[in-house]
Amino acid sequence: MPKPFMELDSRIFVAGHRGLVGSAIVRGLRRAGYSNLLLRSRQELDLLDAHAVAAFFAEARPEFVFLAAAKVGGILANDTYPADFIRENLSIQTNVIEASKQVGVRRLLFLGSSCIYPKLAPQPMPESCLLTGPLEPTNRAYALAKIAGIEMCWAYNRQFGTRYLAAMPTNLYGPGDNFDLATSHVLPALIRKTAEAIKAGARQVVVWGSGTPRRELLYSDDAAEACLFLMNLDEERFVSLLVKDAPPLVNIGTGEDVTIRELAETVARVLGFEGEIVFDARKPDGTPRKLMDVTKLRGLGWRHTTELEQGIAKTWELVRNQFV
């Protein structure tokens, strides 16, 4: 194993450390023995406040930054508050990236998501399909803010010689997930519906859509491991990701997908639901397929370790008290 680039006592700022991704990064860092984590809640440091962010960086002088703070939401929230999504995300990332440059942060990892890629991107989606076609309209404001963040990392690298990398994880799931049926993603929604069916003694779980769309899912702790892996790459491999003629961008995923039907069946197996899974094909299916091309990340030597059924079982162990 090559020596990790970050020292165990390096000053590391995890922005958004209470979120699904940020909390998993903090767990990963602690597991690996990192002891000098700089963590601030939104009450302590509002990342929308440029002066407060600059003052925090000047005082704490982080050497490494994981930028996992963002205004995040489902289709409804994105569609209803597009101005908030573009303004807040542009502000958070601008404030953190500029403050990082001011104090000479050694490496920064900016997190985005697969919605940066065109709606009709080739499947699986390689990093090179960025800006090759129109975006999905429902979260265009959010996606454009994230694309601007990638562009900003790239521009700062070119103009100031910084080492800022953007990582785009696929759909994540894990213990800190949102289980509210009105706003949750497909897997937490399936867990909740199945848990409630078991509790009520129901014989059926009704799942929206035909069950045929395919989805890729990655356990949040695995995504965090990938983030640490990227941040800890030796100088030669890290710099190889920061070329002049392509954005500094790496997909994080499993490179494998399952149908919604397979997903629902896996959840039923893990939770012990023996009734029937019924698909309501009158409800919309969404995109037929959304799969990351993870050739770049695999080429660097990273692969996920938590398979889907195992990840769902781990999640269920940690959240079951909320439902029983």
Ligand SMILES: NC(=O)c1ccc[n+]([C@@H]2O[C@H](COP(=O)([O-])OP(=O)(O)OC[C@H]3O[C@@H](n4cnc5c(N)ncnc54)[C@H](OP(=O)(O)O)[C@@H]3O)[C@@H](O)[C@H]2O)c1
């Ligand atoms: N979840 C996924 O499936 C997924 C997949 C791919 C990529 N990502 C990316 O990963 C990043 C984080 O997503 P997530 O799912 O972890 O989101 P999340 O659970 O909503 O966490 C976001 C975090 O950012 C913090 N934050 C937001 N605005 C802030 C502000 N003004 N000042 C300080 N902190 C602020 C939030 O603080 P509060 O706790 O105070 O609200 C929260 O801790 C996003 O860029 C997202 O695109 C997520």
